[in-house]
Amino acid sequence: MLISRLTFTLPLFFLAAFLYGEKRPNILLVMVDDMGWSDLGCYGGEIDTPNIDSLAAGGLRFARFYNNSVCGPTRASLLTGLYCQQTGHRGNNWNMPKDFSKCVLIPELLQDGGYHTAMVGKWQGRDLAVKRGFNRFFGPNCQGMISYWHPVVQNNFYLDDKPWKFTDDFFMTDAFNDHAVTFLEESVADKKPFFLYVAYVAPHWPLHAREEAIAPYRERYRKKGWNDWRSTRIDRQQKMGLLLDGTKPAPYPGNVPDWDQDKHKDWQAERMAVYAAQIANVDRGVGHMLEVLRKSGQLDDTLILFLSDNGAAPDGGFGPS
Secondary structure, three states, X not given: OOEEOOOOOXXXXXXXXXXXXXXXXXXXXXXXXXXXXXXXXXXXXXXOOHHHHHHHHHOEEOOOXXXXXXXXXXXXXXXXOOOHHHHOOOOOOOOOOHHHHHOOOHHHHHHHOOOEEEEEEOEOOOOOHHHOOOOEEEEEEOOOOOOOOOXXXXXXXXXXXXXXXXXXXXXXXXXXXXXXXXXXXXXXXXXXXXXXXXXXXXXOOOOXXXXXXXXXXXXXXXXXXXXXXXXHHHHHHHHHOOOOOOOOOOOOOOOOOOHHHOOOHHHHHHHHHXXXXXXXXXXXXXXXXXXXXXXXXXXXXXXEEEEEOOOOOOOOOOOOO
């Protein structure tokens, strides 16, 4: 899915106009990881996403947008404008391929054209992002497992090209939000058009969130399980024109029972609450970025895009004991 304040997207053939036009727009590109297309409020979901919803209300909401269904292939296409196979992908490998080094990236073109470029979040390249067209970078060079709370082997964090030291109160999505705001403020002060790419890990597994973010959702999912929420989402999407009247839901996978038959409802509700909290935390970050743009007078001069690298994944952690 993709949400924009303006009525065009960012394939490579638009870059010439961006680079050499008299009025060059800023670009804010936000991508989440493994989010279902109906999770956002503006797509029928019950999760609180008022800031992202405001983009849909004032821009363009896509109903037939598609991605490459896996982390690496989607990122390869997004950053090059090429089919992922042209970048060197030969399968479902989520990491960037070796041939990716032979491709020209959008940030490299924008940087050469006078843009201030910055990135926050999940980077999977063999070279650090600051060597591939970004003036600033914060995030993990993600080659392995993930934790939202702690450093993990093969998942080292960097600030620009230097290793970044974890703080005691670290939480990954919060750190991404903070650095995105910092880089945005720097970009605005630089007086150049800017490109900021924010690649969240959330709501990718593992299901991790702060308690204060989880609490508002706990009773919501204990009172109403996945059968009822799915029906509610479908009804909302039909009223929004995203689904045709009479659309029937797909059958549940064989390992998913009806909610009334599940023996671990509190545990399932907790998982749904944490997942919702992860998305709500992303929305808060988007809200902070929008506030920087409003205060600086840059909001109407900024192309804002929001998408997910693939749909909701079945990963949710270990089962109840």
